[in-house]
Amino acid sequence: xxxxTQAQTEISVVEKEDVTLDCVYETRDTTYYLFWYKxxxxxxxxxxxxxxxxxxxxxxSGRYSWNFQKSTSSFNFTITASQVVDSAVxxxxxxxxxxxxxxxxxxxxxxxxxHP
Amino acid sequence: GAVVSQHPSRVIxxxxxxxxxxxxxxxxxxxxxxxYRQFPKQSLMLMATSNEGSKATYxxxxxxxxxxxNHASLTLSTLTVTSAHPEDSSFYICSARRRDSGGSPxxxxxxxxxxxx
Numbered sequence: 092x093x094x095x096t097q098a099q100t101e102i103s104v105v106e107k108e109d110v111t112l113d114c115v116y117e118t119r120d121t122t123y124y125l126f127w128y129k130x131x132x133x134x135x136x137x138x139x140x141x142x143x144x145x146x147x148x149x150x151x152s153g154r155y156s157w158n159f160q161k162s163t164s165s166f167n168f169t170i171t172a173s174q175v176v177d178s179a180v181x182x183x184x185x186x187x188x189x190x191x192x193x194x195x196x197x198x199x200x201x202x203x204x205x206h207p
Numbered sequence: 208g209a210v211v212s213q214h215p216s217r218v219i220x221x222x223x224x225x226x227x228x229x230x231x232x233x234x235x236x237x238x239x240x241x242x243y244r245q246f247p248k249q250s251l252m253l254m255a256t257s258n259e260g261s262k263a264t265y266x267x268x269x270x271x272x273x274x275x276x277n278h279a280s281l282t283l284s285t286l287t288v289t290s291a292h293p294e295d296s297s298f299y300i301c302s303a304r305r306r307d308s309g310g311s312p313x314x315x316x317x318x319x320x321x322x323x324x
Contacts (some may be wrong), residue, residue, distance in 0.1 A: 128315075138313065200249075
């Protein structure tokens with residue numbers, strides 16, 4: 092079973108629309124970390140945000156916001172007023188302890204296409 | 208600016224030859240680096256964890272003799288694809304963390320697109 096599920100393979104929106112990317116994770120650990128990364132067409136993955144399992148406070152950074160809910164094991168990412176530059180593949184990742192070290196596991200990614 | 212440098216960004220080689228990919232952490236020391244492989248429109252598949260001064264830890268299904276990893280210094284890890292075949296064509300990405308803790312985010316190289324003809 093996948094530890095990180097990003098059910099949306101591809102989302103297509105028109106500029107200025109709001110869009111939410113879903114991420115559901117699975118872990119038995121009490122201490123873990125969740126991340127979102129962005130991979131633009133150029134290929135380089137860029138870190139966006141991190142959350143630890145003890146911090147359920149939602150966060151807003153400009154047009155980006157994240158909703159972490161342990162009750163539903165979800166860590167969703169919302170882009171408000173999307174722009175063409177937001178077009179990219181977005182990956183959700185889970186980092187949990189494995190054999191004494193934290194090995195990150197990535198979801199399959201959601202490809203976001205923002206049309207002008 | 209980039210904190211992890213990966214080189215080359217693109218390489219085309221003939222079947223049977225070997226290709227070396229370098230990954231450098233630019234402004235921090237990394238005892239651990241991760242090597243991923245990404246197929247078109249797919250997620251990142253962890254190939255191995257590169258450990259400075261010791262053997263790499265390979266994921267299940269990844270051939271150790273095929274994908275040689277060397278982490279000789281705290282700022283450099285190399286991945287050598289030996290006797291490359293067309294099925295090895297892929298996008299290879301390395302990453303490293305500033306701190307060896309689960310909460311430290313990964314910093315990625317630009318990736319290397321390998322094409323084996």
